[in-house]
Amino acid sequence: MKIWNVDGYKLRDLVARAFATTDAIVASGQPPSAAMADIFRKVDLVWGVWPQVISPSGGRVAILKGEGRLLLIAQSKNAKAVREAVFRFRDETEAETACQIYGDDRSQAA
Secondary structure, three states: OEEEOOOHHHHHHHHHHHHHHHHHHHHHOOOHHHHHHHHHHHOOEEEEEEEOOOOOOOEEEEEEEOHHHHHHHHHOOOOOOOOEEEEEOOOHHHHHHHHHHHOOOHHHHO
16 A cells, blocks of 8 residues: 555545545445445556544545556556546555455455
């Protein structure tokens, strides 16, 4: 899991999208863990957000899946379409757990 520093505007955008993801999961009637696994499988990039009072912005952001792809896109001269999702978590530990189960840290957790 890679923690990223983002400005307040980007953090607010990610938090709003994370709430929308949660609302969609609740509305789907799917068990939350099954919905999360399904979303992780379908997208290229997954962000995680959680509150953290010691952070100047009041929250933290991490890439849970797709860091390598994002770095390749950043180095490319061509625009690439990226399917992404944002999840909200209670804390960093919860985000790290999701990353180990579904994201980039899967092989490291095994």
